């Protein structure tokens with residue numbers, strides 16, 4: 180091993196036996212990859228979330244059967260699955276009893292306990308897949324390593340404790356030359372209860388472990404060969420980006436490019452750890468390196484799309500020439516743990532979209548009745564849904580003449596409900612009707628990247 184890399188394989192990469200086998204081969208081929216972080220097999224977390232939110236007996240049995248099918252489709256391909264299938268059966272039985280409890284009364288702690296089982300199962304099976312390829316690996320329960328607070332559903336890591344745990348448990352294993360397989364997405368709070376870092380959080384886990392281990396890089400293996408100029412599912416003509424900066428990648432991730440979880444960039448930025456994104460299905464296709472200051476820095480880098488946005492318009496005549504109204508509104512939002520994404524103001528009203536990035540694992544609705552009631556006490560509240568945020572990511576966007584003309588000219592036939600421009604050098608956000616969002620992205624992509 181000339182240096183240490185932490186690799187993360189996402190849900191699509193561990194969805195079935197051939198996909199897991201391809202991941203195992205990538206690990207075996209790279210002697211520097213000594214820590215492997217896995218997500219749950221694709222679809223598993225969604226089912227576990229549905230179970231955790233509580234459901235009727237019949238629906239529950241159906242979900243439990245689906246989980247069993249996903250995991251057994253992989254197990255059945257193993258030559259010798261006896262030992263591991265007993266473990267998986269035990270976890271499936273656990274899921275059954277926890278989901279029965281959830282159908283009677285759900286709780287954030289129970290939800291996290293339940294949905295952590297997906298990563299537990301995928302990692303156990305992966306160790307067996309490696310073993311059948313004559314590679315021994317050590318399974319580690321990541322809850323011994325990643326310490327978090329008790330904010331179930333979106334727990335924040337305790338960096339100092341995590342560092343200590345890794346120094347005591349993980350580093351000795353690596354120093355002995357062992358290959359470690361562990362779970363993304365989950366951690367443990369000071370009470371010893373399981374927590375989750377929010378949906379898509381396995382990338383974040385990998386970056387955290389890379390940071391505490393002082394790894395040279397984080398390798399995110401997914402189902403696309405890198406970060407593209409936009410989601411290739413929306414625009415097949417999207418092009419792979421070879422290198423991009425942490426700042427650009429953070430904007431992309433925040434504004435909806437699912438390929439990277441936004442929090443992943445935190446440890447990477449503060450410890451300057453390069454992040455690579457590549458395809459586990461086609462590792463030879465190359466990928467994207469995200470680093471601190473790659474050159475060149477194009478004006479237009481990419482377009483991100485975040486669907487399902489909520490626009491809050493808050494208006495009050497008492498805002499006229501008054502002080503403290505905005506402070507009041509933001510205090511209420513902060514009390515309800517709502518962070519704001521984009522904002523515009525006029526003399527008597529403010530419009531804002533809510534930040535759904537890394538929302539709680541349970542997918543709970545952010546606009547609670549309590550929040551709306553409190554806001555209504557200080558202003559008129561209007562809630563609009565069915566909107567999508569299209570974010571143009573680039574460099575020096577706010578000091579480049581002609582950018583706005585090009586954007587608005589390209590999408591002149593579509594109504595733009597709100598614009599956020601000028602706060603960041605790296606983005607311009609447009610809020611459009613969801614039914615037009617794909618077309619808006621396609622038109623902008625054709626204008627900015629296909630000429």
Ligand SMILES: Nc1ncnc2c1ncn2[C@@H]1O[C@H](COP(=O)(O)OP(=O)(O)O)[C@@H](O)[C@H]1O
Nearest residue numbers: 189190191401402406407409410412436437438
């Ligand atoms: N700009 C982008 N570049 C690449 N992929 C993107 C982009 N925006 C969205 N995606 C989507 O992100 C998906 C990968 O993320 P995800 O499904 O969470 O993977 P994983 O299962 O590996 O965690 C891709 O299949 C792609 O459709």
Ligand SMILES: N[C@@H](CC(=O)OP(=O)(O)O)C(=O)O
Nearest residue numbers: 189190218224378379380381
């Ligand atoms: N399994 C978790 C964590 C995760 O990161 O998944 P993925 O890598 O498949 O996005 C989720 O679905 O949210």
